[in-house]
Amino acid sequence: MSEEENNGAYPRLQSYSAPQEILDEHAALADEEDVPDAFQDRAQPKQVAARQTDYQLRRFERTEALEEGEDDSYEDRMRLVNLQREEERVKRYREQMEKDKEQQDKQSQLPADDKTPPRAIADGDQTPPREKMEQDGASTPPKAKRRRWDVEETEVKKEEGGEDDVPKKRRSRWDQTPSDAPEAGEGKAKKSRWDQTPSASTSTVVHGQTGQFTSTGAMMVEDKRYRAMTDEDLDHLLPGKAEGYAICEVPEDYKPAPTVRKLVPATSADHGFMMQDDSDAAKARAAVGGLQGTMEQTEIEGIGTLQFLKQEDTQYFAKILGEGGGEEDDVGYTLEELKERKIMRLLLKIKNGTPPVRKTALRQITDRAREFGAGPLFDKILPLLMERTLEDQERHLLVKVIDRVLYKLDDLVRPYVHKILVVIEPLLIDEDYYARVEGREIISNLAKAAGLAHMISTMRPDIDHVDEYVRNTTARAFSVVASALGIPALLPFLKAVCRSKKSWQARHTGIRIIQQIAIMMGCAVLPHLRNLVDAIADGLQDEQQKVRTMTALSLAALAESAAPYGIESFDNVLKPLWLGIRQHRGKTLAAFLKAIGYIIPLMDPEYAGYYVRECMPILIREFQTSDEEMRRIVLQVIKQCAMTEGVSPTYVKEEVLPEFFKAFWVRRMALDKRNYKQLVETTTELAQKGGVSEIVGRVCNDLKDESEPFRKMVMETITNVVANVGAADIDERLEIQLIDGIIYAFQEQTLEDTVMLDGFGTVINALGSRVKPYLPQIVSMILWRLTNKSAKVRMLAADLTTKLAHIIKSNGEDQLLSKLGVVIFEQLGEEYPDALGSLIAAEGAIANVVGMTQMNPPVKDLLPRMTPILRNRHEKVQEATINLIGRIADRGAEFVPAKEWMRICFELLDLLKAHKKAIRRAAVNSFGYIAKAIGPQDVLSVLLTNLKVQERQSRVCSTVAIAIVAETCGPFTCIPAILNEYRTPELNVRNGCLKALAWVFEYVGEMSKDYINSVVGILDDALTDRDHVHRQTAAAIVKHLAIGVAGLGHEDALTHMLNLVWPNIFETSPHVIGGMMDAIEALRLGLGSGPILSYVLQGLFHPSRRVREVYWRIYNTLILGSSDAMVPFYPNMGSASDLASGQDYTRHDLMVMV
Amino acid sequence: MSELRYTANTQLEQLHARYTGTGHADTTKYEWMTHQHRDTLASIAGHPPLLAYLAIADGECQARSKFEVIEKMLQPCGKPPGKTD
Secondary structure, eight states, X not given: OOHHHHTSSSOXXXXXXXXXXXXXXXXXXXXXXXXXOTTTTTSOOOBTGGGSOHHHHGGGGOOGGGSXXXXXXXXXXXXXXXXXXXXXXXXXXXXXXXXXXXXXXXXXXXXXXXXXXXXXXXXXXOOOOHHHHHHHHHOOOOOOOOOOTTSOHHHHHHHHHHHTTSOOOOOOOTTSOOTTHHHHHHHHHOOSSTTOOHHHHHTTTOOGGGTTTOOOSSOEEEOGGGOOOOHHHHHHHSOOGGGTOOOOOOOTTOOXXXXXXXXXXXXXXXXXXXXXXXXXXXXXXXXXXXXXXXXXXXXXTTTEEESOBOHHHHHHTGGGSSTTOSGGGOOSOOHHHHHHHHHHHHHHHHHHBOHHHHHHHHHHHHHTHHHHOHHHHHHHHHHHHTOTTOBHHHHHHHHHHHXXXXXXXXXXXXXXXXXXXXXXXXXXXOSSHHHHHHXXXXXXXHHHHHOHHHHHHHHHHHHTOSOHHHHHHHXXXXXXXXXXXXXXXXXXXXXXXXXXXXXXXXXXXXHHHHHHHHHHHGGGGGGGHHHHXXXXXXXXXXXXXXXXXXXXXXXXXXXXXXXXXXXXXXXXXXXXXXXXXXXXXXXXXXXXXXXXXXXXXXXXXXXXXHHHHHHHXXXXXXXXXXXXXXXXXXXXXXXXXXXXXXXOHHHIIIIIHHHHHHHHOSGGGGTSHHHHHHXXXXXXXXXXXXXXXXXXXXXXXXXXXXXXXXXXXXXXXXXXXXXXXXXXXXXXXXXXHHXXXXXXXXXXXXXXXXXXXHHHHHHHHHHGGGGGGGHHHHHHHHHHHHTOSSHHHHHHHHHHHHHHHHHHHHTTOHHHHHHHHHHHHHGGGOOSHHHHHHHHHHHHHHHHHHOTTTOSSOHHHHHHHHHHHTTOOOHHHHHHHHHHHHHHHXXXXXXSOHHXXXXXXXXXXXXXXXXXXXXXXXXXXXXXXXXXXXXXXHHHHHHHHHTTSSOHHHHHHHHHHHHHHHHHHOHHHHHHHHHHHTTSSOHHHHHHHHHHHHHHHHHHGGGGGGTHHHHHHHHHHHHTOSOHHHHHHHHHHHHHHHHHHTTSSOHHHHHHHHHHHGGGGGOOSHHHHHHHHXXXXXXXXXXXXXXXXXXXXXXXXXXXXXXXXXXXXXXXXXXXXXXXXXXXXXXXXXXXXXXXXXXXXXXXXXXXXX | OOGXXXXXXXXXXXXXHHSTTOOOTTOOXXXXXXXXXXXXXXXXXHOHHXXXXXXXXXXXXHHHHHHHHHHHTSSTTOSOOOOOO
């Protein structure tokens, strides 16, 4: 470095980074707690509630599970439900009255010349009128609350007094007028949980005694009203010494119970802004023994190691955390309290503990479930599940606890069925598939434990509940019950519900249950199809529109799961359905059309044709609809109609296609994912009837459309159509147009996907020899694009070469291929791994079709170029390279000198460690080809040396490679070398040798009969080794040997091996015992079951249970494998003493002599 | 209890439900022998040569022999012994 440079304004630095002050500022920012993290919102929220929709969050409005004790009686609950319905009715009535009044007022105010259309006409306008918003804010009608009718009024009054001025956040429901939509939008912006005001969503829910557990993640502090009184306060209040009173001593045996702290949210929006009171927070923390929530692993005395501990947990588990919470403090409690503490401890361990802690706790709680009893268990578990801050993992574990406990409790669970359902039902509408499965599992176990009658009487009140959410989840739960206990058991009840005269809600729910049953059970509904259809048939003419819609949807679901059978069951509903599509509009019409769409494919062809013709005008009319849902349904129905045999191609061509293309093949359809998919499917299906040229001719000009998503949709459709129907129908003019369009679309592609590529390949391959005139054009395009400056373009060009190599060869354009080969060879210095991988794959494809001898560049130049690329760490490159090398080794090994192959062998060893299995397998196979080409000795020595390395992965792959070499070059080339290598006094090597032998015998099969006597020695040694892995691997050898030589007369050697294996049957490690059992099973094949039975008989009735268990296990495998073959070998057991007590054990039938 | 309770024998109940003749550590001699006898009788009924042999020895027709063999499967070893302990 020269002096002049250092004299500049800035000194030279070792490294460059951000200025120190900025770094400091960020460090300080990070230390502050409340600074919002920019990445917080983007991280996948682990909390279940945080990512659920408003609808799903309505589960928090059901508070039954939070109260302790058993379910309310059926009578009480029915009364409550009726009360709520009445309340709802009155509310609706009042709202209606107010609306009417308002309408009248407005009408009188409207100036005569106002040209703005009335709100009812301006369709789609969601903004509520200003007056209405104001009114909503001012006097929100009290929301329907789930409340016991017999709770004292005073308490309720007090709560309501506090709430009145809180603006209610009403959830948007599709069947409600969205009166406060702007407010909901505002609420959406608050995603993160710390700034959620707890009162907005919980205040309607929280009752006095339950408030503690439904925390929203806000800091909870002790309620001032419940703080302890100081001595000073008491002196003021009570008469003192002057009046002749004395203060008593605290009795010695008095021990204040760990009181349940009354907690309220620290900041409550009800009272506007409030400074955080530090002392309160500190007090709360001290109250739980100074424990704060932590996300790190913590060791807690008396509990064990926990993975994390949340703030909410410290509150919920306050009794067992902190002071007086340990197990050693479990004195002076009643039995009930002890139980509670024990359960809480176990739950905390299960919910938060490390895997080993969790495992033992789970086992304990299962084993002692009946002892704890249903009440105490569910009183603790269910509130935890209703916790707002619950995370996926915690929910999974708690659900697991319920599952295990249910199994043990059996019918003891009955009084808690409703509470459990309230908590578990929401799982059925979770977006996570596994959560739904878990929910189903629990409910079905619950149904089996509690019995049908109890389930029905528990869920009956929810069927016509005022809340649509409750009805929905109940319907789903009922369908699970139906699948658990069988549809026939539930049918009478369902029939009654679907015809309920009392409320349309009940009918609606009943029909929905049947829909859910159909969706869940699939073709298992077939035996009961007629009954199910008849149960809901009347719903099509119901006076309530929602019931009619739901009925049609249920019929659609039933038809879908019954397909292709069961049309006769739908006889009764055909007429109303087809009449219905003429009468209805909107949502209902969509549902009816959907039902028709699913029923038509079940029909006989002639009927189907008739019915399709009947409903087609309506479908064509609905092509114009602006409703997205309706468009999708129409597309679906058209697809189903086109599939049926009874619809003739001319009908489709003349009646459907013109309108169809006019209405649907527009750019807008490509923008929505679901529309896109549905349109492609439908068009593909129409092509089956209408023919390729009809469809492709219409869309192919759009390949040059300026909208890329639209081009993509066109291309995907053409691909599917050509793949299904072929290209024979395409005439010359269309062919030119098509290829022109495809080349254009391919060149203009900017989106990253394979649609264009696949389309190109499919069409070219379908055209076959007709594509010859266009090949020079296509290849020159590829050549030009191979040198493009964008890596992605180069990659796509190479990928296209891979797809087209075969077709270029079959058209006899060899010189084009060799030109491509040379250009790609020159491009192998490519630096972008994705593009390089594609280039190598393309070179491989060319080598594949032209053969190793004609390959240009010659193989002897190509292979040395590949050797350094093998060191590339990118998986795509590795895979492509190893495939190419393997291909050359297989087909043209003689063109490359042996020394080069050895070099490649060493490089290949590294690939044995690859993460991707395909790469490892390709590498292992390459060893086989190379060994075949240059002889096994050198390759084998490389592989055997590799057994000494540390990585297990690498060693395992070496053993497999050895076995493959043995398979390709004959076992005699390898087995001596392996036996020799086994003498190395090193555990890994010896193990590797055994493993290699196991693979060898697996691969060579019957050929092993010539080597069985040579390996008896090594097996002797290995099966008597102290190391159990050794014995396990040796057992694997025995297994493959025994299977290989079965029936070839080597019983002597096999018996010897059985004698060596047998003492290992008492191993406890699962892998070892599994290996031994496999070996014995294989020996059963090799020796026959008789000899094995004679071994087993020794221990079947051994005095020790431990011994008996193992022997019976082997006996059971014998029974499963060959019970008939054992008949001649059973021992003779008849005895005089048995005869005397009435049992004759002699098998007389085997004693007869002719 | 052995560790097998959690590994090998977890599915024991299903095994017994699905395959007759399988046993467990508490199988009694009577149960075991009953299964053996049934296996034997089933084997005779299922292998025509064995059945023919038995029929010739008994001097009956094969159908009758087969019928008798199948009938015998009901309680091949006589009544179960009374509970001793």
